[in-house]
Amino acid sequence: DSGVTQTPKHLITATGQRVTLRCSPRSGDLSVYWYQQSLDQGLQFLIQYYNGEERAKGNILERFSAQQFPDLHSELNLSSLELGDSALYFCASSGTPPETQYFGPGTRLLVL
């Protein structure tokens, strides 16, 4: 158990819909990262937050947004969903300095 929690574990929705994925980092970690992993693909970095502020941005679509709240949990919002958004979405957290990331169990999103 990495200490990072993600909900929900599974999500099935329809094209055009909007969903919210939630992540709670390890106790004491200020950084949260979001990744997308499509079938048999590598991890694609989406976005990073540090203590409530956006710190780094990767290949995140404009339809996607995220935020980190004062209690340090983070949410990833995916809107106008398309079939191609079906993937595993992982959250990771790290401390300071950020030498190592610890991953959550992921949310499997299926868009029908």
Added chain:
Amino acid sequence: TQLLEQSPQFLSIQEGENLTVYCNSSSVFSSLQWYRQEPGEGPVLLVTVVTGGEVKKLKRLTFQFGDARKDSSLHITAAQPGDTGLYLCAGLNSGTYKYIFGTGTRLKVLA
């Protein structure tokens, strides 16, 4: 654009054999991690290496960080079926706060 290339991409070996996975880049990283991931689950951290030339051992797994902190290797001795999985390396660019993930090595150990 920073890239981390892993080789080989796929590896199928018999139980008891040794293997080495490589992770190479032209960029310098402040630290490098190795993870193992099973289907449908999150990557599980195996090790973090920070110092150039560092060698870390975890039971039958030996990790090495290159002297210039641009590359790393993972050596498994006497592989077991339980070692089966996707192995990922990830380098941290401390200037951009971004982790760059390798392309992955899918290992299958046959009993």
